[in-house]
Amino acid sequence: MPASLRAALIGAVGLSLLLLPAVIPSLLAADEPAAERDFVPQTAAELLAPENLTAWLVMFTDPTRRTVEERAEMVARHGFRKVGFEAFPKYxxxxxxxxxxxxxxxxxxxCVYMVIETQTPSKEAHVxxxxxxxxxxxxxxxxxxxxSRNSFKDVPEQERMEKLIEAFSDLARRAEKSGCKLAIYNYGSWFGEVDVQLGVIEGIRGETGIDVGTVLNFHRGxxxxxxxxxxxxxxxxHLVAVNINGMNSKDAGYRGGGAKILPVGQGDYEQTMLQQLFDAGYRGPIGIIDHRNGIDADTALSENLQGVARLRRVLASDK
Incomplete structure (x- = not known):
């Protein structure tokens, strides 16, 4: 083999070896999101594993007006690989x-959250x-x-149910057309009662044949x-997602309008509720909610994740 050709081959092999460490991490990174989507918690503690956490409501109550890039950097810095978008009209x-x-x-x-206003939400501009x-x-x-919370408040209950079923059936069809699953967001009041949610879900299935989910918020529960x-x-x-926060046992039975939202780990009962959630068979995502007016989202996420780490250790030690 000519010396010039041998040198060229050696150089090519050397270059490939130098590039190999950079190539392998990139391939692993490409596979990582799929692995996280397939993650299934095996214990109550693993409900709080980083792979299972979603950053939720990081815009709505945040007093810091971050750019979209600054917000993405903040969420990534806290280790989240999943996030929800609150699609209020201004956002x-x-x-x-x-x-x-x-x-x-x-x-x-x-997940993308929306508030609908009419019986045909698929025609609303923001939708x-x-x-x-x-x-x-x-x-x-x-x-x-x-x-919105006050929708249909002056309408008889049966008529309210019919209007909800009609509207959500329309939205379920539109979501299915785009390949998305619709879930009813539990925001408390009459609309958040289990009987009402299940009645609407069954009504939608009867109307459209589409299975619709529900989202549980601890602070509305x-x-x-x-x-x-x-x-x-x-x-x-029907439960597709659960958003958690600190919960105190003294607040059991509370039905008022002003939700008591504590950072995760600062209540005395969310640990019990998470264990009950796992025992009931829930293996879905856990949302870490930033929903305290005037608290910077960076601070709120940090406080919540500190509580998550403590709860996870306690739940793991209980087994």
Missing amino acids: VPLLEEQMEAYSQHGIETT THIFDVLERRGETPDIWAMF HHLMDDFPEALRRMMP
């Missing part, structure tokens, strides 16, 4: 840019924009939806605390 124009910024940081937007963005990006996050296992038993077939 809807940011959806595509924010999803792209999250994606660039290796974060998946797993149309959301699905246009998702279809253009080829992404299929869960859709978390609700009516104080009235469920005294018999949480029974409430979970009824919700489990």
Whole structure:
């Protein structure tokens, strides 16, 4: 073999070996999101594993006006690989840019929340924009939806149920068209009662044949605390996500409008509720909620994650 050819081959092999360490991590990084999506908690402690956590409501109550890139950097810095987007009308124009910024940081937007106002939400401008963005990006996050708290308050209960079923049936069809699953967001009051949620879900199935889920928020579930296992038993077939916060046993039965939202780990009862959640068979995602007015989202996420770490250690030591 000519010396010049031998030198060229050696140089090529050497270059490939130098590049190999850089190539391997990139391949692993490409596989990591899929692995996290497939993660299934095996214990109550693993409900709080980093792979199972979703950053939720990091815009709505945050007094710091971050850019989409600053927000994505903040969420990534705390180790989240999944995030929700609260698509209130003022934030809807940011959806595509924010999803792209999250994606660039290796974060998946797993749910998009919306408040609907009419019997045909699929025709509402902000809803149309959301699905246009998702279809253009080829992404299929869960859709978390609700009516505003005072919707239909002066309408007889049976008529309210019919209106909810009609509206959510319309939205379920639109979500299915985009490949998304619709879940009813439990925001308390009459709409958040288990009987009402299950009645709406069954009504939608009867109307459309589509299975719709529900989202449980601890801070809207104080009235469920005294018999949480029974409430979970009824919700489990439809429960797609649970958002947690600190819960105090003294607040059991509370039905007031002002939700008591404590950082995770600062209550005396969320540990019990998480164990009950696991015992009921729940293995889905856990949302870490930033929902305290005037508290910077960076601070709120940090405090919540410190509590998550403590709870996880305690839950693990109980076994």
